[in-house]
Amino acid sequence: MPETTIILDATAIQRALTRIAHEIAERSEVGADVVLVGIPTGGDHLAARLAKILAGIWNHPVPVGVLDVNMHRDDLDRRAAPQIHPTVIPFDVTGKTVVLVDDVLFSGRTTRAAMDALNDFGRPKKIQLAVLIDRGHRELPIKADFVGKNVPTSPGEKISLRLVESGAAQDEALLRKK
Amino acid sequence: MSWTRKHLLDIESLTADEITTVLDTARAFKAVGKRAIKKVPALRGRTVVNLFVEPSTRTRISFELAAQRLSADIINFSTEASSFKKGETLKDTALNLQALNADFIIIRHSASGAPHFLSRVLGASVINAGDGAHEHPTQALLDTFTVRERKGKVAGLNVTILGDILYSRVARSNIWALTKLGAKVTLCGPSTLVPKTFEQMGCRVTYDVDEAIRDADIINLLRIQHERQRKTMFPSINEYTQLFGLNKARLAGTKPDALVMHPGPINRGVEIDSEIADCDRSLILEQVTNGLAVRMAVLFLLNGGKGPQGVAGN
Numbered sequence: 001m002p003e004t005t006i007i008l009d010a011t012a013i014q015r016a017l018t019r020i021a022h023e024i025a026e027r028s029e030v031g032a033d034v035v036l037v038g039i040p041t042g043g044d045h046l047a048a049r050l051a052k053i054l055a056g057i058w059n060h061p062v063p064v065g066v067l068d069v070n071m072h073r074d075d076l077d078r079r080a081a082p083q084i085h086p087t088v089i090p091f092d093v094t095g096k097t098v099v100l101v102d103d104v105l106f107s108g109r110t111t112r113a114a115m116d117a118l119n120d121f122g123r124p125k126k127i128q129l130a131v132l133i134d135r136g137h138r139e140l141p142i143k144a145d146f147v148g149k150n151v152p153t154s155p156g157e158k159i160s161l162r163l164v165e166s167g168a169a170q171d172e173a174l175l176r177k178k
Numbered sequence: 179m180s181w182t183r184k185h186l187l188d189i190e191s192l193t194a195d196e197i198t199t200v201l202d203t204a205r206a207f208k209a210v211g212k213r214a215i216k217k218v219p220a221l222r223g224r225t226v227v228n229l230f231v232e233p234s235t236r237t238r239i240s241f242e243l244a245a246q247r248l249s250a251d252i253i254n255f256s257t258e259a260s261s262f263k264k265g266e267t268l269k270d271t272a273l274n275l276q277a278l279n280a281d282f283i284i285i286r287h288s289a290s291g292a293p294h295f296l297s298r299v300l301g302a303s304v305i306n307a308g309d310g311a312h313e314h315p316t317q318a319l320l321d322t323f324t325v326r327e328r329k330g331k332v333a334g335l336n337v338t339i340l341g342d343i344l345y346s347r348v349a350r351s352n353i354w355a356l357t358k359l360g361a362k363v364t365l366c367g368p369s370t371l372v373p374k375t376f377e378q379m380g381c382r383v384t385y386d387v388d389e390a391i392r393d394a395d396i397i398n399l400l401r402i403q404h405e406r407q408r409k410t411m412f413p414s415i416n417e418y419t420q421l422f423g424l425n426k427a428r429l430a431g432t433k434p435d436a437l438v439m440h441p442g443p444i445n446r447g448v449e450i451d452s453e454i455a456d457c458d459r460s461l462i463l464e465q466v467t468n469g470l471a472v473r474m475a476v477l478f479l480l481n482g483g484k485g486p487q488g489v490a491g492n
Binding site for chain 2: 080
């Protein structure tokens with residue numbers, strides 16, 4: 001039986017998101033130019049939550065989109081075809097500060113694919129990266145701007161984020177040891 | 179979500195889940211066609227060969243554009259200017275194409291089973307773009323995609339396929355796809371072209387066109403395929419139009435939200451009146467748009483390696 005531990009519970013996830021939202025607000029002088037783009041699965045729901053908190057801080061709605069990166073991955077021939085989610089970016093990203101939102105930062109390959117995919121939609125002024133969990137083991141020169149929690153892991157372990165938006169009973173981030 | 183196949187040879191062997199996977203994937207690729215930049219790098223470095231041993235325009239162009247939008251390289255190989263004329267066998271031609279490191283071979287052939295044969299002798303992925311009167315899987319997938327997109331579902335719908343069923347690979351593939359997804363399929367046409375044996379595929383067969391389309395949610399018209407008929411199967415084209423052609427009067431006897439489909443090329447004034455082909459209940463051009471998305475999805479799914487399903491790691 002693989003051993004599973006909870007690394008973030010519902011309260012910790014909400015607290016981490018609130019802190020990330022405040023850091024995003026602090027970092028950007030002109031809030032009106034910030035848009036959030038979540039990467040499925042997980043990042044899209046987190047982006048929606050961050051947008052809600054940021055809207056409360058700035059007193060105006062924050063645009064939020066969903067970006068599927070699977071058509072831009074570099075490992076498509078090394079595994080079975082991934083499930084593709086609809087990409088919905090209902091605004092122009094050109095000239096904006098785009099905050100990419102992902103659940104877990106690992107190799108960095110998803111982030112690279114996301115930056116490539118985003119460029120097909122326009123030329124953002126800046127791209128920043130917000131992740132709930134940074135588990136290390138980068139394979140590319142990529143670093144998150146906003147991190148909810150750093151979790152030291154070994155490569156074979158698996159982190160899964162369960163959110164109520166995708167049918168979980170409660171929010172939690174789990175680490176499964178091999 | 180499940181897809182582990184290397185070839186797309188027919189609809190008959192697919193599960194409902196696999197068909198749904200193609201349709202879901204195609205939805206994302208349809209959205210790519212609406213972007214300013216309509217190209218994604220998913221098949222970068224791959225080589226696709228269109229091996230069309232039987233003439234085709236729309237299917238070949240659709241596959242060609244699909245491959246290009248996925249950043250693959252594509253070459254077209256047609257009967258007119260080819261070594262078939264010099265007596266080379268299909269197997270040798272295909273092996274030569276494979277020797278050029280082709281990753282995908284899209285084949286259209288007048289012989290049923292030609293794609294299956296190639297899939298056994300080649301290392302490349304084989305896609306059936308129509309084999310004789312057997313199957314035309316991507317046409318059925320795009321038709322099913324169009325039905326699902328417009329009606330929100332496939333299960334429980336009444337779909338009437340009207341015309342030359344006997345010689346139609348489009349009909350066979352559509353029947354498989356629709357019945358697997360739970361639609362009720364009715365076939366109608368001249369009795370010589372719609373044998374009762376199709377009832378074994380789970381369809382209803384009728385020769386009364388007005389009755390066949392009365393409760394239909396979708397009316398799919400098929401072209402009379404003169405090129406596949408060895409002898410005349412009905413007295414005259416004019417008689418066919420009188421008895422089975424879809425015109426305004428006939429359409430008036432259907433449900434107000436019944437939609438009209440046709441795989442093309444259409445024969446205006448034969449199986450469909452011009453007025454109907456151009457009306458807002460006609461999905462004919464939408465089928466063409468969806469065909470591109472479905473073919474991109476098929477190429478994308480077949481390109482997947484043998485690794486685990488889903489997103490690898492984080």
